Amino acid sequence: MRQESASPTRHLRVRHHRGHTVLEFRGEIDIASAAEIAPYLDRETGRPGARVVLDLDGIEFFDCSGLRLLYRARSQVLDGGGQVRLVCTHAMTLRMLRITGLARLLPPWPTLDEALGVSRPAGRRTGR
Numbered sequence: 649m650r651q652e653s654a655s656p657t658r659h660l661r662v663r664h665h666r667g668h669t670v671l672e673f674r675g676e677i678d679i680a681s682a683a684e685i686a687p688y689l690d691r692e693t694g695r696p697g698a699r700v701v702l703d704l705d706g707i708e709f710f711d712c713s714g715l716r717l718l719y720r721a722r723s724q725v726l727d728g729g730g731q732v733r734l735v736c737t738h739a740m741t742l743r744m745l746r747i748t749g750l751a752r753l754l755p756p757w758p759t760l761d762e763a764l765g766v767s768r769p770a771g772r773r774t775g776r
Contacts, residue, residue, distance in 0.1 A: 657684040661706075662692060666764050668699045668733075671721070673714070674706040682713035686720075693721045698730035701763055702754075710741040715748060722754050733763040 655661045659681040661672040669692050675681065693700055702721055704710065718734065725732040736742055736756040745751035757763035 656688045657681070660685045660688055662688065665701075665760065666766070668701050668764060670701045670703055670760065672703045672706055673710075673717075676709040677707055677714035677717070678709065678711050679713045682717050685717060689717060689721055690724065693724040693730075693732075694728065696728045696730070698725050698728055698732075700725050700730065701733045701735060701760060703760060704734070704736040704738055704741060707738055707741065710738065710744065714741075715744060715750060718750060718754060733757060735760050735763050 654663070659674050659677060661674060663670050663672070671689065671692060673685070677685070692698065700721065702718060707714075722732050732754065734754045734756045735758070736745065737758050742751070742756060745754070745756060
């Protein structure tokens with residue numbers, strides 16, 4: 649069930665879907681936008697038992713500042729005993745995730761439904 653969403657910044661939309669908080673990153677994720685996103689990311693990922701999906705489908709550009717946000721979110725969610733998933737199909741971002749090893753820590757899924765285990769076609773996950 650989808651609930652209303654909020655856009656605390658033009659680079660982040662927060663919504664709830666199937667019991668998960670979905671953080672949709674948008675546009676260019678660089679040092680400036682990462683500074684805008686970080687407080688909202690911390691609020692959502694710092695909750696005990698948080699169930700979070702980081703959705704990168706709306707990005708146009710993603711640099712090392714974005715990678716730091718993903719790692720930070722993963723660490724906070726796991727430290728709080730929660731679950732975190734990543735949705736990403738952006739070719740350059742997938743390459744960065746693989747090169748840095750973050751894809752092993754936070755395996756990317758091609759769709760939100762697949763990340764949540766709603767539907768799984770016979771194919772494999774992206775990034776593996």
